[in-house]
Amino acid sequence: MPDTTALITQLRALLMLTQTEEQIARIRVAQARTDAVRRELQQNAHHAAERSTAIAEQLRALGGVADVVTPAVGRLAALVKGTVEQAGPIDEALLGDLQLEHQLLDRATYLKVLAQVAREPEVERLAERLITAHSATVEWLTVVLAEEALGGPAALQPTPFQRVAGGAARLANLPVRFAANTVNRAMDTAQHAGEQTGGTLTTVVDDVRHRAGALTDAVRETVDAGRLTALRRAERVAQQEGDDTAAEAAAATRRELGDLTADELPIKGYDSMSTAQIATAVEDVTEPEELDLLIRYEETHKNRSSAVSAIQTRLAALAKEAVGIDS
Structure with missing residues (x-):
């Protein structure tokens, strides 16, 4: 009779890791950008x-001792991972998820070979399923990480803590001279305009400085209407003074905060389009x-989940192309 010890060992390890995977999928549900992604994550957990x-x-069929501890350990591992990853940016959390899936895949592949050697067809079929x-x-x-790398709206959104952590990491790598020059240009523009600066100028300079360092999602959430007004004013003043660099910095910051007009969108006539028309237009x-x-505009205006999903699907196609995955 073949020795099934190795099979039982791998099945126990897979059970714990799969329990962790399930709980992580449930954690990620709250981070889904669209209803479609949310449903997919819920299905993944199920x-x-x-x-x-x-x-x-299969463990019981092979004579493995009933284990009530392993599932609890798996859930605890997911809880610890979910807590610890809040201290880092979302890309690190996703890389951790990917590492877990690679381990599950590698163990399932190993299990399949073990099952073939042990002549256990049921275990082999389970391994193929895994x-x-x-x-x-x-x-x-891999595609979600590629979306993040491309700078587009990824399928998963960072938590508030991850927004702050990601922003801190980017700002830590910001070239100081570039940030200083951008701030100086913004101050120069406002001073030459002869307009009242005061607290408004401080706000504008702060916003432009953040833009120079890749504006973080944390700032995006905390900026109020007063800051948006200040950004529009800074943009207008810069345009009047002919400072295109400062004007574009203010405009780009404003756009990232979701303050867009239909004329600034890459798809003309977007506001009058149906979801089906948007899905076709984004292909270009x-x-x-x-x-x-487009997603920021949609989310701050009509907020149609089907439209957001259509745009997200297009980004996923670009991400697949970037990593060499066939659509």
């Missing part, structure tokens, strides 16, 4: 729970930054 049940059944599921998740996470958009503008 399917992970089904895989856990199947793994546990390989298929984890291969798909690895691909999905090739720049992730433009897709980001």
Whole structure:
């Protein structure tokens, strides 16, 4: 009779990791940008729970001792991961998710070979099921990371803590001279205009400085209407003074905050389009930054989930192309 010790060991490890995977999927549901992504993550969590049940059944069939500790350990691991990752930017959290999926995939592949050697066809079929599921998740996470790298609106949004952490990381790498020059240009523009500066100028300078360092999502959430007004004023003054650099810095910051007009969108006549028309029109958009503008505009105006999903789907296609995955 073949020795099944190695099979049981791997099944136990897979059970714990799958429990962790399920809980992480549930954590990610709250970070989904669109309803479609939210449903997908909910399905992922449900399917992970089904895989856990199947793994546990195979353990019992092989004579493995019933284990009530492993599932609890898996849930605890997910809780610890979810808590610790709040101290870092979202890309690090997603890389952690990807690492987990690679480990699950590698163990499932190993399990398949072990099952072949042990002549356990049921375990082999389970391993093939796991390989298929984890291969798909690895691909999905790779695309989400590519979306993040392209600078577009990723399928998963960072939590407030991750927004701050990501912004801090970017600002820490900001070339000081570039930031100083941008601030100086903004101050010069306002001073030459002879307009009253005071607290408004301080706000404008602060906003432009943040833009120079890739404006963080944390700032984007905390900026109020007064700051938007100040940005519009800074842009207007810079244009009057002929300072195109400062004007564009203020305008870009304003756009990132969602303060856009229909004329600034890369798709003409966007406001009058149906969701189906938008889905067709975005196929001609090739720049992730433009897709980001469209999503921010949609989210701050009509906020149609179907339109956001259509734009997000286009970004995912660009991300797949960037990492060499066939659509």
